Amino acid sequence: MSLLDYFKISKAGSASIAKERLQILVAHERSSRNQPSYLPQLQRELLEVIKKYINVDQEAISFNFEQDDSQETLELNIVLPDLHAKN
């Protein structure tokens, strides 16, 4: 270990932060890139249909599109409002 190494240790390595941020971002963007282009509109239209029957807002609905070698899955989650509170 040389004298210089003492100074190097005190330097915070911002490159590792850059790498971590990029890995998360790139993974996220790649997964949304593979989604079918009709997905946002499907999401809007489904929300409108559901709203006709149940009083939910945008946040109550979540979409999850997953893809593996054999199949594509579209997962739709609706959190229903608390019925007891309504009645």
Place this chain on the structure above:
Amino acid sequence: MARIIVVTSGKGGVGKTTTSAAISMGLAKKGHKTVVIDFDVGLRNLDLIMGCERRVVYDFVNVINGEAALNQALIRDKHCEALSILPASQTRDKDALSLEGVGKILEDLSKDFDYIVCDSPAGIEKGAHLAMYFADDAFIVTNPEVSSVRDSDRMLGLLSSKSRRAELNQEPIKEYLLLSRYSPDRVKLGEMLSVQDVQEILSLHLLGVIPESKSVLNASNSGTPVILDEKSDAGQAYADIVARYLGEDKPHRFIDEKKGLFGKLFGSK
């Protein structure tokens, strides 16, 4: 049939035109008939980097519109017989390039040339799309910096979905990483993403690393592609890249830092 190479990056200022000039000169110097095309309509600059700005008479758009023959618009490079340049137009009309027009010109050039190098504009607009659409190979020029890496990944997505090969379900475009403006010293200090980091994020085949170098500005100042500066590190890096692309086995250089006198005296080993 010519091989069509697109030099692209998404982000601006990373070295696309420098790279296009260098690799087209490198291919031509190896004896391959090469043409390099500037796709940056409205912001033509390849002619300056190649040092032929005063010889531009007709341009890419003139040829598409039938106002000039291809041979009238092609500029023969003054350093190398085998290299021609097709300059971009300075028109402000963004729709000056059409898919059919570009396709026709590339088809005509394919008859006379071995390699067609397409210098893409920055961004993901029409010019960038047309530059990559017909490509067989893509050189992704990336700087070891977050926004450049992200944009490169975005370009990879477009290459695999919005190109002719993708649309016709053909064998995909071959993608190569060219990491430019690299500073091994700063990587050692943990200040800059390393070549391994970038490769890990983009999962691309590394064609070469071009070190941050004064010779690049010198070359553009004088209008000579940096690859002709054979003594410079960047020039040698590009020569290696061309050789590797052509299938020669060249070990990677410019990845580890050079030790100065200070480093030799105080560094560990």
